Amino acid sequence: MLKVGACLNKKEIVRNIIKEKGGIVRTSDFLAAGMKNYEVAALCREGIIERIRHGYYQLPDNTMITEEQLIKELLPQGIICVESALFHYGYSDFAPREWSIAVPRTAVRTVKRVQEISMKTYYIQREFLNLGKTMENFSGISLPVYDRERTLCDCFKYRTKLDNELFNKAVNAYAADEKKNLANLSKYAKTMRLYTKVMNVMEVLLNG
Numbered sequence: 693m694l695k696v697g698a699c700l701n702k703k704e705i706v707r708n709i710i711k712e713k714g715g716i717v718r719t720s721d722f723l724a725a726g727m728k729n730y731e732v733a734a735l736c737r738e739g740i741i742e743r744i745r746h747g748y749y750q751l752p753d754n755t756m757i758t759e760e761q762l763i764k765e766l767l768p769q770g771i772i773c774v775e776s777a778l779f780h781y782g783y784s785d786f787a788p789r790e791w792s793i794a795v796p797r798t799a800v801r802t803v804k805r806v807q808e809i810s811m812k813t814y815y816i817q818r819e820f821l822n823l824g825k826t827m828e829n830f831s832g833i834s835l836p837v838y839d840r841e842r843t844l845c846d847c848f849k850y851r852t853k854l855d856n857e858l859f860n861k862a863v864n865a866y867a868a869d870e871k872k873n874l875a876n877l878s879k880y881a882k883t884m885r886l887y888t889k890v891m892n893v894m895e896v897l898l899n900g
Contacts, residue, residue, distance in 0.1 A: 702731070702735065702740070703740055705725065705727075706722075706735060706740060706741055707751065709721055709722065709725055710741070710749070710750065710751055714761065715750055715751075715756060715757050715761060716744065716748060716749070716750055716757060716761055716762070716765045717741075717748070717749050717750070718747055718748055718749075718765075719732060719747045719748075719749075722749075732749075736749070739752055740752075744757075744762075744766075744808060745766070745805065745806075745807070745808065746805075748765060748766065758831055758833065759791065759809055760830045760831050760832075760833035760835060761833055762808050762809050763791065763793070763809060763833075763835060764833055764834075764835060766806050766808060766809065767793065767795070767802070767803070767806055767809070769795055769796060769799060769802070770793040770794065770795050770836070771793065771794040771795075771821070771825055771836040771837060771838060772791065772792065772793060772794075772828075772830070772835055772836065772837035772838070773792050773793065773794040773814055773837070773838050773842075773843065773846055774792040774794075774812075774814060774843065774846050774847070774850060774854075775788045775792040775812070775854075775858070776788050776791050776792040776793070776837075777792070777837055777838050777843040777846075778843060778847070778858070778862050780828065780830070780837060781840055781843065781865075781869075782865065783843070783861065783862040783865040783866060783869075784858055784861060784862060784865075785861070786858065788812075789810065790810040790811050790812050791809060791810065791811040791812070792811070792812045792814065793811050793812070793813055793814070794813075794814045794815075794816045794821065794838070795813060795814070795815060795816065796815070796816060796818055796821055797815045797816065797817065797818070798818075799815070800815070814846075814850070820883070820884060823838075823842055823880060823883060823884070824838045824839045824841055824842025824843075824845075824876070824880055825837075825838060825839075825842075826838070826839045839873075839876070840866060840869065840871065840872060840873070841872070841873055841876040841877040841880050842880055843862075844862065844863065844866050844877060844890070845877070845880045845881055845884050845886055845890060847859055847862050847863065848881075848886050848889050848890050848893075849884060849886060863893055863894070863897060864897060866894075867894065867897040867898055874894075874898075877890065877894070878891070
């Protein structure tokens with residue numbers, strides 16, 4: 693990373709830092725490059741950089757920042773789940789208008805501060821938070837997401853919150869999916885105390 697003392701003007705240094713970081717920069721990134729807090733504030737006033745929210749910046753009028761990038765930077769503890777995960781795995785044809793994101797129950801304040809992303813939040817007990825967590829590519833951005841089996845278990849857990857058509861399509865799509873892992877499904881269902889509900893439905897679909 694170029695330091696402020698290099699033979700470049702501040703504007704060029706800032707652009708290099710932001711480009712290096714993929715479009716979104718934290719205050720700490722500027723400080724690591726040798727800049728001072730007052731310099732960052734001055735760059736904002738001059739319109740050279742634009743504040744996304746406290747501590748996060750981008751270049752002005754940057755339309756290239758995607759929602760996936762914002763999720764990665766602003767809600768790093770979030771995990772893509774339920775409706776968004778169903779669409780990702782092809783278990784739903786409905787592209788959600790908002791992101792479904794699982795977060796620990798202690799993240800209420802963090803979530804309230806995130807105004808830049810339209811999202812439906814699922815607050816998860818810490819003992820279940822990382823169950824089935826994996827990483828997948830979302831429009832070129834690697835994000836945490838629950839795997840197929842955890843996503844299916846969540847469909848049963850949040851059954852009353854889901855549209856009947858969405859639920860039915862999801863369980864049928866999973867049953868037909870060559871990538872399904874029934875051993876993990878059984879393990880997750882037991883851990884989440886959903887075993888009977890899940891297996892009663894899946895046995896009919898798998899043996900039908």
